[in-house]
């Protein structure tokens with residue numbers, strides 16, 4: 001039984017991300033995570049208000065690992081839908097959810113007027129690197145969540161992609177096969193994990209194309225703004241940050257402002273190379289702070305697709 005609402009929904013909520021990706025202008029989007037407390041929520045809303053002014057194509061909110069963070073994800077997404085003219089993309093994961101619970105979450109998002117969902121498996125409950133255990137009444141992989149969400153209403157569904165290889169995947173070719181499976185299940189586009197080289201992106205795109213699918217793949221980029229972040233990024237992505245990046249940052253390690261500036265430069269250069277390669281846009285991972293990502297966006301000197 002479809003769960004989508006029958007009431008007309010405001011234009012900014014129903015705006016189609018795949019339609020924007022097919023247009024002449026690049027899609028520009030920003031990703032936030034659910035804040036842990038009220039102070040974090042205030043910081044997040046400052047960033048959202050600044051980002052609203054540049055009219056991005058969409059903004060996304062990640063789905064937390066459980067309990068209160070999940071409630072905050074839904075609350076923040078609903079508030080973006082209600083109080084801004086931004087197009088929200090809600091992330092949703094299979095972690096710890098039965099199919100019935102997943103249907104309920106999709107129902108809440110639909111009731112808030114949302115039409116765009118990013119369907120993900122999520123990391124194992126023990127953290128990245130630990131074995132994945134599916135909920136006994138849940139689903140095992142993101143392709144199944146894509147099918148489930150699509151069966152519940154008129155949702156437009158995106159998925160995750162991994163230019164540097166997913167940590168649990170046996171090969172880059174297997175990653176491409178997985179992306180094909182997600183496209184065949186009804187995903188209309190993908191957003192990547194952050195990465196640092198043009199070659200990684202082009203390789204993934206070409207492996208998917210070689211399999212006869214022209215799935216738009218939006219590069220996910222995260223400017224490094226302090227040197228400590230590098231180790232954390234390696235842990236999160238499962239891939240070492242290339243020495244071409246670490247050497248530039250470490251050369252100015254003692255000067256926080258210079259590190260930030262170099263981090264912004266590195267991301268600007270990569271974004272320019274990716275857009276020149278025909279990438280349909282750039283998805284900025286903000287860590288809930290708008291300054292560095294907005295600076296990269298300004299450096300690009302482009303308007304975002306709407």
Ligand code: FAD
Nearest residue numbers: 062063091120121122123141142160166168169191192193
């Ligand atoms: P899947 O596509 O299911 O892949 C997971 C693993 O299983 C991969 O190794 C894949 O190769 C393998 N696999 C996939 N399908 C099959 C199959 N049919 N048979 C056998 N093996 C298969 N995590 C969160 O918790 N919350 C978020 O909001 C969030 N947002 C993200 C946004 C983006 C843009 C990205 C790139 C990642 C995000 N993640 C998030 C992290 C993501 O959930 C993890 O990286 C997770 O481990 C993989 O998710 P997936 O959707 O790609 O899973």
